[in-house]
Amino acid sequence: MVVADTFGIVRDSHCNQLYANGHKRPSYVDLSKQFITQAKKELFWLKEVASTPLQQSLKDLDKAYKNFFDSWAGKRKGIKVKPPKFKSRKSRQAARFVGENYKIGQDKIYLPKVGKVKIVWSRSLASQPSSVTIIKDSSGRYFASFVVETCAKILPKIDNSIGIDLGIYTFATLSNGEKILAPKPLKQNLKKLAKFQRKFARTEPGSKRRERCRLRVAKLHTKVKDIRTDFLHKLSTDLAINYDTIVLEDLNVSGMIKNHKLAKAISDLGWRQFRTLTEAKCEKYGREFRVIDRWEPTSQKSSCCGFRGGKKELNVREWTCLNCGTFHDRDINAAVNILEVVQPKTKVETIETVVENPVQLSLFQEVAEGQRSIIYRTWSQRNSARKKVVDGNDVSTRPEFFKQLSLFD
Numbered sequence: 001m002v003v004a005d006t007f008g009i010v011r012d013s014h015c016n017q018l019y020a021n022g023h024k025r026p027s028y029v030d031l032s033k034q035f036i037t038q039a040k041k042e043l044f045w046l047k048e049v050a051s052t053p054l055q056q057s058l059k060d061l062d063k064a065y066k067n068f069f070d071s072w073a074g075k076r077k078g079i080k081v082k083p084p085k086f087k088s089r090k091s092r093q094a095a096r097f098v099g100e101n102y103k104i105g106q107d108k109i110y111l112p113k114v115g116k117v118k119i120v121w122s123r124s125l126a127s128q129p130s131s132v133t134i135i136k137d138s139s140g141r142y143f144a145s146f147v148v149e150t151c152a153k154i155l156p157k158i159d160n161s162i163g164i165d166l167g168i169y170t171f172a173t174l175s176n177g178e179k180i181l182a183p184k185p186l187k188q189n190l191k192k193l194a195k196f197q198r199k200f201a202r203t204e205p206g207s208k209r210r211e212r213c214r215l216r217v218a219k220l221h222t223k224v225k226d227i228r229t230d231f232l233h234k235l236s237t238d239l240a241i242n243y244d245t246i247v248l249e250d251l252n253v254s255g256m257i258k259n260h261k262l263a264k265a266i267s268d269l270g271w272r273q274f275r276t277l278t279e280a281k282c283e284k285y286g287r288e289f290r291v292i293d294r295w296e297p298t299s300q301k302s303s304c305c306g307f308r309g310g311k312k313e314l315n316v317r318e319w320t321c322l323n324c325g326t327f328h329d330r331d332i333n334a335a336v337n338i339l340e341v342v343q344p345k346t347k348v349e350t351i352e353t354v355v356e357n358p359v360q361l362s363l364f365q366e367v368a369e370g371q372r373s374i375i376y377r378t379w380s381q382r383n384s385a386r387k388k389v390v391d392g393n394d395v396s397t398r399p400e401f402f403k404q405l406s407l408f409d
């Protein structure tokens with residue numbers, strides 16, 4: 001695998017050179033000719049590796065360049081893709097085997113030019129795999145990852161929806177009031193990590209001691225990552241099993257990480273990974289997964305009456321609605337609002353308890369909507385009367401707020 005990666009460096013430098021000279025994207029066929037066929041004549045060590053991982057490595061590079069060129073030509077959505085980078089021999093390594101050239105036994109796996117390797121199964125294979133990727137992580141552990149086709153395990157409907165607000169102190173607050181704390185493994189191991197890294201920095205480059213220290217740092221990082229991933233897997237599975245519809249807020253994680261004071265704490269939580277895992281599990285169990293716009297005023301609005309109390313500083317954890325007088329926990333209120341963006345029925349439900357004749361319910365909904373706008377209007381009038389009184393907790397007298405309210409007039 002080390003050999004395969006050194007090959008990768010030669011190949012990457014060729015492509016980067018081409019790109020720097022203003023050439024077009026090299027095709028897979030060109031690369032294949034240039035490197036696999038040609039290079040094997042000169043670089044004999046390439047023959048020590050099976051041919052499939054080399055071809056797959058080239059295919060990956062081809063894909064990476066395609067994404068990069070497409071992104072800059074505007075053919076690809078999302079943030080701009082950067083050109084592929086050189087990979088370090090010391091970080092994660094992978095070799096992918098496809099087709100018929102690997103064999104899976106009971107407790108061994110046969111890989112071409114490697115031979116039989118003992119394997120410990122973490123789970124049984126659902127079907128015949130189409131490929132196997134052998135991964136060596138930076139702390140020296142080997143994994144075999146198979147691509148298999150599985151059927152979705154559609155769970156029966158339970159008519160239970162949940163809105164989730166993600167936060168730094170409380171990892172997840174559910175719209176039913178439940179609060180889930182995260183393990184924060186990096187925070188717990190920060191001192192230890194700093195100590196290991198200091199020792200590593202003092203070692204001579206190229207020494208055996210340096211390698212030992214590097215491995216120690218890498219192992220601690222792996223431990224931190226494993227604790228986090230384990231927590232996120234368990235939580236996302238739990239949610240997908242217990243709720244039909246899961247609603248999350250679209251968070252600008254890469255933007256938030258630019259704030260250096262928050263970067264470490266946010267990265268330690270793994271919000272993005274949580275979203276990816278939850279989405280995948282919703283698909284697996286046939287659940288609905290929704291993400292609402294990041295500009296929805298979920299922490300500004302009162303979940304009881306819909307009154308917008310303005311933007312609140314991050315240290316305001318609890319507040320009282322100026323309109324209906326309800327005492328709100330910031331996170332629970334936000335979680336209820338997140339769910340409400342997708343399912344605006346909670347409001348009807350609260351009214352339902354007041355209505356004595358349920359037949360009138362559909363009619364009542366319209367009335368309720370009408371009442372809400374009336375409440376807004378009276379508030380705009382009252383606010384304009386006390387324009388100069390600015391509540392420290394509530395910035396509802398901002399000019400934007402009036403602009404918006406004037407829509408109702």
Ligand SMILES: [Zn+2]
Nearest residue numbers: 302305321324
């Ligand atoms: Zn309210």
